[in-house]
Amino acid sequence: MRWSWLLALVALVTSTVADSFTIDNSLWDNVRYYRNIDIAKSYVREVSLVEVINKSDQPQDLYIFPVNDGYDAIDTVSYFRVTDEERGNDIHPIKIVEGVYGIKFQYPIAPGTKFSFKVVYVYTNTLEAVPAKIGLDETQQVLLKFNKFCYSPYTTLEYSLTVSGFTKGLEYQLPLDHYISPNVASLPEVNGRIEDESKVLTYGPVDAEIAPYTVKPLGLLYEHNKPLARVYNLERNFWIPASDVGVVQTEDYYELVNNGAGLSLGFSRVDWIKGRYELAAEHFSLVRLLFPKDAETPYNGYYFTDKVGMVSTHFDTKNDLMFLPRYPLFGDWKYNFTMGWSNLIENSVRKVLNESDVYIARFPLLNTLDDITYDNVSINIYLPENAEFLNATSHLEESSQVVGNELSYLDVSDGHVKVTLKYENLFDDMSKSYVYVKYRYSAQSYWAKVYKIAGFVFTGLMSFYALGLVDLSIRK
Amino acid sequence: MTPSNGLHVETVRVLLRVVIFLSIAGAAISLRLFSVIRFESIIHEFDPWFNYRATKYLVLHSFYEFLNWFDERTWYPLGRVTGGTLYPGLMVTSGAIWHVMREWLRLPVDIRNICVLLAPAFSGVTAVFTYLLTKEMKDGSAGLLAALFMGIAPGYISRSVAGSYDNEAIAITLLMATFYLWIKAMKVGSIFYGALTALSYFYMVSAWGGYVFITNLIPLHVFVLLLMGRYSPRLYTAYTTWYALGTLASMQIPFVGFLPIRSNDHMAGLGVFGLIQLVALGAYVRSNVPSAQFKSFFAVSIVLVVSLGVLGLFALTAAGWIAPWTGRFYSLWDTNYAKIHIPIIASVSEHQPTPWPAIFFDTNMLAWLFPVGLYYCFQELRDEHLFIIIYGLFSAYFAGVMVRLILTLTPVMCVAGAIALSKLFDAYMDITDLFKSSGSAQASSAADSSSETEKKSSKRSSSKKGFPLFQLLTKAIVLSSFVYYLAYFVMHCTWVTSNAYSSPSVVLPSRNPDGSPAIIDDYREAYYWLRMNTPEDAKVMAWWDYGYQIGGMADRTTLVDNNTWNNTHIATVGKAMASSEEVSYEILKQHDVDYVLVIFGGILGYSGDDINKFLWMVRIAEGIWPNEVRERDFFTDKGEYKVDSEATEAMRNSLMYKMSYYRFTDMHNGREAVDRVRSQVIPSDRKITLDTVEEAYTTQNWIVRIYKVKDLDNLGRDLQSAGKSERQESAAALGKRTRNAKKPDLDLRV
Known part of the structure; x- marks a missing residue:
């Protein structure tokens, strides 16, 4: 439904962005529109190479780019990046509504001039297993829903689509013919084929005029015998110490679910053992999580717990920290756990050179798990008590930023300053992204706390002594 | 002084x-x-x-x-x-x-x-x-x-x-x-x-x-x-x-x-x-x-x-x-009372004599040392000593009746034992009087302690002259033997605590193949599975021993738990476990049960499992429904409690037996399998089928097996006949070998 209201919404929302704005189909033509959909992982990454030409008689700098869908197959876009490949710089997209972006070029494009750019975007939680329930020994098949053409507000002249990252699959007709637009007759004939050397499914390229907003829903059912791991809540806690203990305590809380296929029958331990699925290289159950180790996160003194206590199934190998949930996760099975470890403070906290008592702390957005997506991520950074919070920022735009307090051990005044940043719809690659927090913490605030605690202890002991002086005896 | x-x-x-x-x-x-x-x-x-x-x-x-x-x-x-x-x-x-x-x-x-x-x-x-x-x-x-x-x-x-x-x-x-x-x-x-x-x-x-x-x-x-x-x-x-x-x-x-x-x-x-x-x-x-x-x-x-x-x-x-x-009071006086009248109380191991x-x-x-201490108390018999004597006698009796009442006996044993030992040490550790004249010894001991006996002993020992070698030797022997006893006591306490009383029983210690310590965590595995993967209002039926744990760890509704206040309700669960599937299914449905949980130790050799507790379930159920559940039916003609090929009809048809051994022989590729708790061979020719419940989860070492209660049949058949016809169909299909694998084509079909 959203898409039918597109124009109205765009007009409405952008009226606040730009003063007078409508999508004018006649402004641009897509000279070439090459799409690639990568489904090697548990989320979808799409790369579009677009070359456009300014058809109007005015210089133009705004190009509207809706995410290639057109029939509500993509709920939320997790990541959207536009680059000018030739000059090698980023173009900042403007999110107009969910799934519709305005690409504002750095300079206006003259009439009749071509310009090419690359759009990369990722969306999560759209893949589903078909059939939704299978037996232990079967292979999981995943359905990708996509638009066979490009959903662009402009006319496209040359178009191609490739799908990569799978080995076996077949086209799957979605019962969604009512979405097909403009009409079936005017759609150019495009058939998929497998390129032998590159092992990708290719449609086109075709040199045909594709009308604006062309939609042809299509499914691809492919074998993907790996779990579709999804963390629907992740809470990361970083405790910056006040004194010079030299470590930052990290604690992550995961709420994990497998989006893949469920079991058609109950879980049979006999079949599980006899099939050796636990050790299988590829199986649709989520058996283990691998946390690669590196110099920055060596997982010193790590531990795993859940709500009923310690989980002992973890192994420290040379390159990874391996964690096995209490039970293998099949489709829709959930598990949650907490893992904690300590890091050297040098890796994450630096003193700012020319400002006194000011520090900058840097923490990765995500842990280094591979092939996994995250719905809600909240990052809590606990500054020492009495620290003054200055600023927090990150590579990605956070959905909210809250500064509060948390009372912890021996916090005798307001407690640790807690900076919370929230993010939505992330995926594994973003572990390379960081959050930065700037704060001021002086020796004075450190000693203030020490003296306060010492004062309390002294008062306590003195009052105990004073109580001892009172004669309570009744035999007089 | x-x-x-x-x-x-x-x-x-x-x-x-x-x-x-x-x-x-x-x-x-x-x-x-x-x-x-x-x-x-x-x-x-x-x-x-x-x-x-x-x-x-x-x-x-x-x-x-x-x-x-x-x-x-x-x-x-x-x-x-x-x-x-x-x-x-x-x-x-x-x-x-x-x-x-x-x-x-x-x-x-x-x-x-x-x-x-x-x-x-x-x-x-x-x-x-x-x-x-x-x-x-x-x-x-x-x-x-x-x-x-x-x-x-x-x-x-x-x-x-x-x-x-x-x-x-x-x-x-x-x-x-x-x-x-x-x-x-x-x-x-x-x-x-x-x-x-x-x-x-x-x-x-x-x-x-x-x-x-x-x-x-x-x-x-x-x-x-x-x-x-x-x-x-x-x-x-x-x-x-x-x-x-x-x-x-x-x-x-x-x-x-x-x-x-x-x-x-x-x-x-x-x-x-x-x-x-x-x-x-x-x-x-x-x-x-x-x-x-x-x-x-x-x-x-x-x-x-x-x-x-x-x-x-x-x-x-x-x-x-x-x-x-x-009833609990009566069972304090007659140890057989509970076994006959209230099997629930008797079924708890800590209520045994x-x-x-x-x-x-x-x-x-x-x-x-305890009787010695009591003897000393009798010797002095002040008002407070009387208290120790009464306390000692009563708690000694009660501790003999119920294992768990050793707990109330221990304090008085400690007090009485300490009195005895302290008297002994008072007498034997005092060597000053051996070297002193009678008068001064008396004076010093009178000042040092008000104890009567000490004075007597010092008087006796100080009457001799010369170097008191034998007295010293006696004292040394007695003292050293008691020091040895004390040291041994400490060792014993540490050993007992470490070996007998320090197991959480929720997790069991074990060893990896390479000898490194490992733990068997099946209980928490199962409880956590229940907690995460069943509806929040799911009702879990299990024997009452596990009620509190399911409430605490799995956070699910239970039918019975360790607060054994309702005997009938517990007997109902016992009856469901001890009856055949048809009877049990009715009980399960009446009580909205979604999951049934049994503890099974046959794979690992974990003896605290439900089959070993099964007779109590039967007895408790028999107390309420003597015509429907009979303990006798679960014993062979020789009066043995068997789970192997000699198991009785009632045993083999009981829900508990079926749920415990369901697909047990499959672990050994359909050959006979040995139950490692009871050391009995489970026959492979009698295939155990379950029609009213289906396996939902079994833990790593099979200790906990969870079954989901099936819904009523879509076609309105009763579940037994539905299961039977399904089995026949699959057997027929297997016989014909018609199942040709229909896998997706290798190439893309467009």
């Missing part, structure tokens, strides 16, 4: 005493931490899981909400008025500690850690009260010995290791505190100490059902004192203060309510209260009238009082004003 250096000696003595106390507390606490260090900070066993859950409820809600807590997640569909049927002392204690730590000391400790470490912390306090109590009996050195014994005696450790968060964890501390305060009150005759005794008694009542022991023991002590003609105004003051205040206070606990004036268990206290009034009156009369008149007055009043008392008791019981004795080795295991040398 001269005043000039007396201060100095006193200071050293206090210092030493403090150091000894700290060491005892350290030893007591650290000895109880084996399980935390070996495993983790976790709540143990079964009952503590309920206490832990209740404590969590208390810290998340207000105190009044806690007292009014109706728990609809247990005893489905009945629910339980939890707030009114528990002893809140334990939860309130840890809740208070939690609040103090969090709000006053700024230490936001997790409530779980407080619960886990509560028992060890209180064991340190118990040692202090044991010291004080023993000090009243003899002297400080006996007190220190008793404190040490109390700190490390396995009989007490068994109920107070870290993680065993049970009522007994604080109750023993309160028991000792109440007894100490009682002795003090009785000796001093002060209202102040009487009131303190009542206060401590109130705390005890709020914490443990075993308070009835105090309720009967103190009146008994007073009664014996009265019989011995040892009435004094001090006794009167102490007892009346304690009884009046203590009874009123104890009635404030919702679970106790009006029991102190209605139940027979509490009548002794009331009777003695009345009696002591009469004795006081008698004493008053005697001081005012001549003795001849007093004799007749005495005789008449005795007859009157006894007949009135007995008549009243019978009348009130018959009229239903006073509750008759409870105590075997002799258990007493030695739990108390070691105290077992034989």
Whole structure:
């Protein structure tokens, strides 16, 4: 439904962005529109190479780019990046509504001039297993829903689509013919084929005029015998110490679910053992999580717990920290756990050179798990008590930023300053992204706390002594 | 001792005493931490899981909400008025500690850690009260010995290791505190100490059902004192203060309510209260009238009082004003009573009669020091010694009846043992008199200690002249052998604690193939699976042993749990387990059961599994439905309990048997499989089929097997015939080998 209201919404929302704005189909033509959909992982990454030409008689700098869908197959876009490949710089997209972006070029494009750019975007939680329930020994098949053409507000002249990252699959007709637009007759004939050397499914390229907003829903059912791991809540806690203990305590809380296929029958331990699925290289159950180790996160003194206590199934190998949930996760099975470890403070906290008592702390957005997506991520950074919070920022735009307090051990005044940043719809690659927090913490605030605690202890002991002086005896 | 250096000696003595106390507390606490260090900070066993859950409820809600807590997640569909049927002392204690730590000391400790470490912390306090109590009996050195014994005696450790968060964890501390305060009150005759005794008694009542022991023991002590003609105004003051205040206070606990004036268990206290009034009156009369008149007055009043008392008791019981004795009370006197009349009580292993080795295991040398201590008490027989004698005799009897009552015996064993040992050491460690003349020895010993026996022994030994080689040798031999016993006692206690009492029973220790330690964590695996992957309102049926754990760890509604208040409900579960699928299915559906959970140890050799408990389920069910479930049907003609090819029809058809051994032989590729608990061969030719439930989850070592109760059949068939036809179909399909794999084409079909 959203898409039918597109124009109205765009007009409405952008009226606040730009003063007078409508999508004018006649402004641009897509000279070439090459799409690639990568489904090697548990989320979808799409790369579009677009070359456009300014058809109007005015210089133009705004190009509207809706995410290639057109029939509500993509709920939320997790990541959207536009680059000018030739000059090698980023173009900042403007999110107009969910799934519709305005690409504002750095300079206006003259009439009749071509310009090419690359759009990369990722969306999560759209893949589903078909059939939704299978037996232990079967292979999981995943359905990708996509638009066979490009959903662009402009006319496209040359178009191609490739799908990569799978080995076996077949086209799957979605019962969604009512979405097909403009009409079936005017759609150019495009058939998929497998390129032998590159092992990708290719449609086109075709040199045909594709009308604006062309939609042809299509499914691809492919074998993907790996779990579709999804963390629907992740809470990361970083405790910056006040004194010079030299470590930052990290604690992550995961709420994990497998989006893949469920079991058609109950879980049979006999079949599980006899099939050796636990050790299988590829199986649709989520058996283990691998946390690669590196110099920055060596997982010193790590531990795993859940709500009923310690989980002992973890192994420290040379390159990874391996964690096995209490039970293998099949489709829709959930598990949650907490893992904690300590890091050297040098890796994450630096003193700012020319400002006194000011520090900058840097923490990765995500842990280094591979092939996994995250719905809600909240990052809590606990500054020492009495620290003054200055600023927090990150590579990605956070959905909210809250500064509060948390009372912890021996916090005798307001407690640790807690900076919370929230993010939505992330995926594994973003572990390379960081959050930065700037704060001021002086020796004075450190000693203030020490003296306060010492004062309390002294008062306590003195009052105990004073109580001892009172004669309570009744035999007089 | 001269005043000039007396201060100095006193200071050293206090210092030493403090150091000894700290060491005892350290030893007591650290000895109880084996399980935390070996495993983790976790709540143990079964009952503590309920206490832990209740404590969590208390810290998340207000105190009044806690007292009014109706728990609809247990005893489905009945629910339980939890707030009114528990002893809140334990939860309130840890809740208070939690609040103090969090709000006053700024230490936001997790409530779980407080619960886990509560028992060890209180064991340190118990040692202090044991010291004080023993000090009243003899002297400080006996007190220190008793404190040490109390700190490390396995009989007490068994109920107070870290993680065993049970009522007994604080109750023993309160028991000792109440007894100490009682002795003090009785000796001093002060209202102040009487009131303190009542206060401590109130705390005890709020914490443990075993308070009835105090309720009967103190009146008994007073009664014996009265019989011995040892009435004094001090006794009167102490007892009346304690009884009046203590009874009123104890009635404030919702679970106790009006029991102190209605139940027979509490009548002794009331009777003695009345009696002591009469004795006081008698004493008053005697001081005012001549003795001849007093004799007749005495005789008449005795007859009157006894007949009135007995008549009243019978009348009130018959009229239903006073509750008759409870079954648990009868089982204290007749060990076979429970087995015949209340199988639920008998089915609990800790309610079994105590075997002799258990007493030695739990108390070691105290077992034989205890009578010696009692003998010494008889020798002196002051009022307070009488208390130890009565306490010792009664608890020794009860400990013989029920294993778990060794717990109440242990403190008095420690006290009596310490008295005995201390007397012995007093006599044998004093070598000064061997080298001194008789006069000076007497003087020094008189100054050093007020003990009578010591004086005697020093007199005897100092009469000889010359170098006392033989005396020294005797002393050395006796002392060294006792030092050896003491050292051995410490070793024994450590060994027992480490090996027998430090297993959380939720996790089991094991070894990896390479010999490194590992743990078997099947319980938590299953409970967590239930918690994460079943609907929040799912009802889980399991034998009552696992009720509290399922409530605490899996957070799901249970039918029955360890609070065995409803025998019929438990019998219903027993019947469901012991009957054939058709009968069980009806019960399961009637009770909205979604999942059934069984414990099975056949793969691993874990003997505490449900098949081994099965006979109790049968017996309890038979108690309610003697025509439908018969214990006899589960024994072979030879009277054996078999699960192999000789298993009886009833056994093989029971839901429990089927759920335990379902697909068991498949683990061995369809060949015969050996049940490693019962060492019996499960035949492979009789395939076990389940039609009304389906396997939902089985843990890594098969210890917990969870089955999902099937819905009614879509086609309206009953589930047995549906299952049968399905099996026939699949067998036919297998026979024809028509199942050609239809896999997706390799190439893309466009």
